[in-house]
Amino acid sequence: xxxxxxxxxxxxxxxxxxxxxxxxxxxxxxxxxxxxxxxxxxxxxxxxxxxxxxxxxxxxxxxxxxxxxxxxxxxxxxxxxxxxxxxxxxxxxxxxxxxxxxxxxxxxxxxxxxxxxxxxxxxxxxxxxxxxxxxxxxxxxxxxxxxxxxxxxxxxxxxxxxxxxxxxxxxxxxxxxxxxxxxxxxxxxxxxxxxxxxxxxxxxxxxxxxxxxxxxxxxxxxxxxxxxxxxxxxxxxxxxxxxxxxxxxxxxxxxxxxxxxxxxxxxxxxxxxxxxxxxxxxxxxxxxxxxxxxxxxxxxxxxxxxxxxxxxxxxxxxxxxxxxxxxxxxxxx
Numbered sequence: 001x002x003x004x005x006x007x008x009x010x011x012x013x014x015x016x017x018x019x020x021x022x023x024x025x026x027x028x029x030x031x032x033x034x035x036x037x038x039x040x041x042x043x044x045x046x047x048x049x050x051x052x053x054x055x056x057x058x059x060x061x062x063x064x065x066x067x068x069x070x071x072x073x074x075x076x077x078x079x080x081x082x083x084x085x086x087x088x089x090x091x092x093x094x095x096x097x098x099x100x101x102x103x104x105x106x107x108x109x110x111x112x113x114x115x116x117x118x119x120x121x122x123x124x125x126x127x128x129x130x131x132x133x134x135x136x137x138x139x140x141x142x143x144x145x146x147x148x149x150x151x152x153x154x155x156x157x158x159x160x161x162x163x164x165x166x167x168x169x170x171x172x173x174x175x176x177x178x179x180x181x182x183x184x185x186x187x188x189x190x191x192x193x194x195x196x197x198x199x200x201x202x203x204x205x206x207x208x209x210x211x212x213x214x215x216x217x218x219x220x221x222x223x224x225x226x227x228x229x230x231x232x233x234x235x236x237x238x239x240x241x242x243x244x245x246x247x248x249x250x251x252x253x254x255x256x257x258x259x260x261x262x263x264x265x266x267x268x269x270x271x272x273x274x275x276x277x278x279x280x281x282x283x284x285x286x287x288x289x290x291x292x293x294x295x296x297x298x299x300x301x302x303x304x305x306x307x308x309x310x311x312x313x314x315x316x317x318x319x320x321x322x323x324x325x326x327x328x329x330x331x332x333x
Contacts, residue, residue, distance in 0.1 A: 177283055196287065 058068035060075040064082045069075045077099065080086070086096035088103040092110045097103045105127060114124035116131040120138045125131045133155060136142075142152035144159040148166045153159045161183055170180035172187040176194045181187045189211060192198070198208035200215040204222050209215045217239060220226075226236035228243035232250050237243045245267045248254070254264030256271035260278050265271040273295045276282070282292035284299040288306045293299040301323050304311065310320035 177281075193283070 056070065058070050060069045060072050061067070062069075062075060062078055062082075064079075067078060069078065080098045086098050088097045088100050089095070090097075090103060090106055090110075092107075095106065097106065108126040114126050116125045116128050117123070118125075118131060118134055118138075120135075123134060125134065136154040142154050144153040144156050145151070146153075146159060146162055146166075148163075151162060153162065164182040170182050172182070172184050173180045174187060174190055174194075176191075179190060181190065192210040198210050200209045200212050201207070202209075202215060202218055202222075204219075207218065209218065220238040226238050228237045228240055229235070230237070230243070230246055230250070235246065237246060248266040254266050256265040256268055257263070258265075258271070258274055258278075263274060265274065276294050282294050284293040284296050285291070286293075286299065286302055286306070288303075291302065293302065304322045310322050312321045312323065313319070314321075
């Protein structure tokens with residue numbers, strides 16, 4: 001009777017240590033795999049010496065803000081921000097961009113293509129990223145919260161823009177009237193007051209507006225829809241923003257306070273109009289007769305006089321008026 005074959009001794013080197021592994025010929029494949037797995041098991045909370053966590057090296061650092069990058073090309077692209085250089089220009093509208101990719105995304109706007117459609121409301125978008133951001137509106141999720149006032153936002157970028165308000169920083173100033181703004185976009189929108197440009201046109205009646213939000217408000221007038229109803233007084237409103245401002249009145253909340261006389265306001269628009277009383281500023285001027293007004297709401301009915309529009313009609317005799325002086329006997333046509 002022959003002696004059993006001696007076990008083979010195999011030396012393996014792990015982390016500088018020599019480990020002796022015994023191999024038996026009578027082990028089947030399944031048992032061998034089990035033995036091999038046990039050799040790699042972590043015991044007593046120790047990590048295998050063969051696992052190494054390598055930190056990504058970012059040797060290229062911006063001298064102005066300290067941001068670090070993995071390659072020199074990324075640093076060069078980043079430096080364009082500090083230099084204010086925007087070498088890529090749109091051939092159709094003249095808008096400039098720092099990166100070619102941003103220009104290409106912008107060109108989709110001019111093509112009129114909006115291939116990404118919201119499955120819930122039908123809104124269309126030029127980019128998939130815009131659709132994803134939009135979908136958060138339907139979910140109602142607002143994961144980003146302001147630490148100072150508790151306001152919540154759907155996007156981190158919106159929270160960052162909001163925080164500038166608390167910091168009191170308004171780096172963008174109008175060269176014509178001196179008004180300052182927290183964002184460049186707000187300044188660009190404001191400049192339309194001075195230039196008179198109204199790029200947003202109603203497809204149903206041809207009326208034009210300075211801001212897209214105003215056009216959206218106007219479009220509701222064609223449908224006569226007022227989906228937001230006040231539970232306290234029953235008043236119906238066309239927009240959610242107007243509804244929120246209306247509810248502040250019932251709650252008695254006036255977050256906007258005048259620093260000179262202490263008067264409080266429930267909405268920023270009323271506060272801004274009030275502040276012009278102290279500064280004696282009248283920024284809204286008629287393009288026809290150059291008459292000035294304190295608010296845009298005062299300028300609008302004045303323009304109807306020049307246009308000959310008479311939107312209000314007497315319910316008794318049918319006579320028309322440009323303004324509603326008596327709400328009891330006149331109605332809007």
